[in-house]
Amino acid sequence: MNKERPATPQGAAMPVRADAQRNAARVLAAARRAVASTGLDVSYHEIAREAGVGVGTVYRRYPERDQLMAAVLRDILTELISTAHQALGCDDAWEGFSSLFTDLALYTAQNAGLSGSLDQHGGPAVAQQRHELLDLTRQVIERAQDQGRLRRDLPWKEVLRLTGAPATQGCVLGLEPDPAHGHHLALTVLLDGLRTD
The missing domain is CATH 1.10.357 (Tetracycline Repressor; domain 2)
Structure with missing residues (x-):
């Protein structure tokens, strides 16, 4: 019998998964390197490639x-x-x-x-x-x-x-x-x- 996952209290922040935190850190570090070498016009695809993640990960983290x-x-x-x-x-x-x-x-x-x-x-x-x-x-x-x-x-x-x-x-x-x-x-x-x- 499957146990139901405890409900998150209303208004409480959802816990961030460890892999999501690692990806966020990798994206930010990659963005710093890419912006430093290429400038402000660096593409999300370049940042994703530098970070070793999918471009969707970059967009989810930074939509704008x-x-x-x-x-x-x-x-x-x-x-x-x-x-x-x-x-x-x-x-x-x-x-x-x-x-x-x-x-x-x-x-x-x-x-x-x-x-x-x-x-x-x-x-x-x-x-x-x-x-x-x-x-x-x-x-x-x-x-x-x-x-x-x-x-x-x-x-x-x-x-x-x-x-x-x-x-x-x-x-x-x-x-x-x-x-x-x-x-x-x-x-x-x-x-x-x-x-x-």
Whole structure:
């Protein structure tokens, strides 16, 4: 005799199956990689192929493209906000600053084109996260300046803009940039130029 499955209380959320949770994580990770390499116009078919799932799985999870873009942006911003909080918790203000600066530079290089789309594609939730990250970044920069570890002649916004410099390396006099070393070298030079000691 088959036992009836207990009824879900009215208004209670249905439990998410473990495989569905795994698929959701795979889709989001694949979307991040695909958007970073292809841009915002990446197709659901490309994301599904990257995730190793059927395209229907992507559509069920994110029926609207803006939902997918918002999820990608929220995921990235959540990581950066966590890094910023850790940076503020460092006893050594320079160590905290350089850690956040490096992560922001890597984010910019790996996600070219996304920064200008934060509010347009993310909606209020992403806009709120962006403003939170900006405020935390300002605190990290000004803390390092107050401790005399970071040069004070640059406003915090100008310091932040420098995180995009390594990503803008292009061909100079016919010499192509070296992707293996160019970004790391530019980042090292930038940090050395910002440090006061």
